[in-house]
Amino acid sequence: MIKSKSLKRFNQIVRRSDVLVNVDFSVLLATKTTMQTRESTRVDAAPNRADDTALLQMRGIVKTFPGVQALKAVDFDVRRGEVHALVGENGAGKSTLMKILSGVYQADAGEIIFKGEPVRFRTPRQAQDAGIVTIYQELNQVPYLSVTENIFLGSEWERGGLLDWQGMHQEARRLLAKLHLDIDPRVPVNSLGVGRQQMVEVAKALHHKADLIIMDEPTSSLSVREIDDLFAIIAELKAEGVAIIYISHHLEETFAIADRTSILRDGRRITTQPASELTVERLIQLMVGRDLAEQFPKEIAPRGKEMLRVEGLRRAGKLHDISFSAYAGEILGIAGLVGAGRTELVRAIFGADPIDSGRIYVEGKEVRIRSPRDAARHGIALLTEDRKTQGLVLLMSVRDNMTLAALGRLTRGLFTNARQEQAIADSFIENLAIKTPSQQQLVMNLSGGNQQKIVLAKWMATNPKVLIFDEPTRGIDVGAKVEIYRLMNELARRGVAILMISSELPEVLGMSDRIMVIHEGRVAGFLNRDEASQERIMELATGMAAAEIERSKLFEASVA
Template identity: 50%
Template sequence: MEISMRNIHKAFGANQVLTGVNFELHNGEVHALMGENGAGKSTLMNILTGLHKMDQGSIMIDGKETSFSNPKVAEESGITFIHQELNIWPDMTVLENLFIGKERKNAFGFLKMQEMKTLAKEQFEKLSVSIPLDKEAGQCSVGQQQMIEIAKALLTDAKVIIMDEPTAALTEREIQKLFEVIAALKKEGVSIVYISHRMEEIFTICDRITVMRDGKTVDTKKIPETSFDEVVRKMVGRELTERYPERNPALGKTIFEVKNLSRSGVFENVDFSVKSGEIIGFSGLMGSGRTEIMRAIFGLDSLDSGEIWMDGNKVSIKKPHQAINLGIGFITEDRKDEGLILDFSITENMVLPSLKSFAPKGFMQEKSEREFVNMLIKRLTVKTETASTRVGSLSGGNQQKVVIAKWVGIAPKVLIMDEPTRGVDVGAKREIYELMNELTQRGVAIIMVSSELPEILGMSDRIYVVHEGKISGELKKEEATQERIMTLATGGQ
């Protein structure tokens, strides 16, 4: 399928999102679409698939001017969009999610369950995924949900698949398998629009790249004709120095420690500590128990046994409000369902954990609240017209900045950051890393869970590796390598 989008304009109210964007997709190519958060990448693809109507411009598909009335019509025509914010029905089974709206039925209208199960198993085998088909999708990890979405797209006879941050929640093994699937689809003539902030992936699997900035097309080039530095420069409009800022931590005393934490069937005998001013990284494969450990520490899930120590005192955390009162913040990996209230404004989300400080006598101090929110918006460079903007209308990366701002605002002693830069562009990542450095200079202890090994190596002072619910090793910064981490993550010594 050949697609040509010409001179595309789109505004939401007074906010001009796209201004004369051009984009072409050739048959059987993997085309990267890159740009900072808010550059207009997802909006452009939403126009292609009929979710939004363009204000001006034209779309040609196989030489014929085309306009889809909605995403379902686009899908029926062979164009599938796997969104960054996953379209999962949590209370339905994995099988029901895979075939929702596309159920296989016999002549009498009864579901052909065995046929659907066979097709689902075949797709999961291609992706090397093992997820029970009768499991509720809401009980699956974010990584598993991402693989369900990819399998769902592959079950359609798609000629074009748009993938928005498809590897954000996947393990290295799952990513490699996805790349194999993409290569196989390409050989069959399927075209892929690949939206990602992970530069290494773009240069590994893509044929061409289109860079967008501030709602405009900056350039389109073949991958061998460009470079990492050139793409970054075109994305952010400036030179970006080192990807990870230099760290010179002034470590204080041990501020937080856990001893023999266990939760039956999830993790056991977990011990670790973190000092004020220190960043410790948690690495491990998807499902290793990293996130589950953090959820239990914060009081979201229960513990069977173990001790938590804060400032040298043994503490009890059974609910999140107890953790917050102790000065612990938790940036969750699932910003959509757990990190934000999408229908609330930026202001309402940012002040949520700090409400008591703005209403000491039951009345909101609106001036202080406004100054506080505007300071955080400026410090984290959240792209928005106003602080009253609904969070659900922001780009994924700007939503992530609001989540981070929310917890930075409580002035935490300990900040747990689970996948802090997921779905965030290269310029914004640098801003988050600099903020992390700034926080540690003030004595904040940071516990960072990340699936990105370069991020773990680039920002951690020490690294804990988790394998099947146990700490399989601890590495100092100077002795850590990707190979050593992966060895420990897979059960090696």
């Protein structure tokens, strides 16, 4: 019953999605909800029914990493021929759970029952052999090898000790045909578009006779057309009894194709419900677990003098004539679609990327910025979107990371001043409420929220005038997010100009005094806090007319 109903809706949406551009609608819908009811956040305590159709059962899965308990006794089950959506905020534990299932990680406790038998996968290969195949967000392909070679990688057919090319090409062709793909299996995969590469992964899963396919954000880099195709194929796989675990931030997709939806939050499974019984509002509520006002503790600070002015910034192919100002006490949100040039813009201001032309003024004085070093000297700081690869030296201690950018000022003569460094680290650990056993702890052992605070401390130690945050709360759990927001308030109050890039529109709307929207490397417009809304931002970000956005509200149409 449920199945046929959701399938119908699914088909309806597949058809509708033709008119859509590839926009993250989940965020568009997120703030439409005010989310004031809190009773809804209670944990579903009902035990898992072990019904006959259960393909997979995970029970009491626990996983601890240094500094964080990623999974706290999670139960999760999948039935044959089911599309099971797994949703949750960043850091909720989705990826960890799936990595345990696919043999990348081993659980600290708990059991996995697959096809009626207890299993324990020590390597991805074992999971694959058992019939669980994962299609990762970043494709795991060898770019220069052919489609056939990629499909058969690790399970090549041989005849008389030599590779059986004919047989393999034939089989590859059969698999591709099954997916309605017109691809020559002899071409290298990197000659295909991202969408088709994804399909090759699906073909590979079919080749491994997968009973369960895990799709981790499969649509993140697909066009509308390709999403369409993918959904059609998922429907066919379902019909053949293949189960699919579907992870996506695009909530409307999960409504489109899922039979059931499980929600994870802070390492716990909050509930599993038939998708037809959920609404987007309810889903977000369950995911976030708190209402918006609590989530974004915005304080308005008095707007002071101009701290940063950018005039006519250009970089061929990336940035086109960008001009704006940021003021003391202000949080200037920078919104835009992925790839619109937001990160490129702040990297250019920070001197991390070269620019073709443009002027930058700090406190009214023109400055020449050719390297991050120049930027730091002029009081500009950048918290990069990827903490681990660009923000922190994971192998160094908390203290050494905190003083890294300011070390030039912490030296006495030739030597570093250990006492002063200690004092600075102590004060930051206390003021930013950083949870660490000691200053000497290696930052790699801390949680995402604490790591982000350390990056923030590193820049605060330099007394910056302009602080740029690129995705400040990515991969941080909810409680730590609020703490980061409070620190942003505090910095604004002290007269720092803050630039904040965020892909999460609720965050942009919740924390910004003013919002600059970037579209294809150009400033599409500015919105004041009181006039900003998701619709206005998306309008500018996509270059779409308001009416079209209205029309393309996929989800609302589909549930109505």
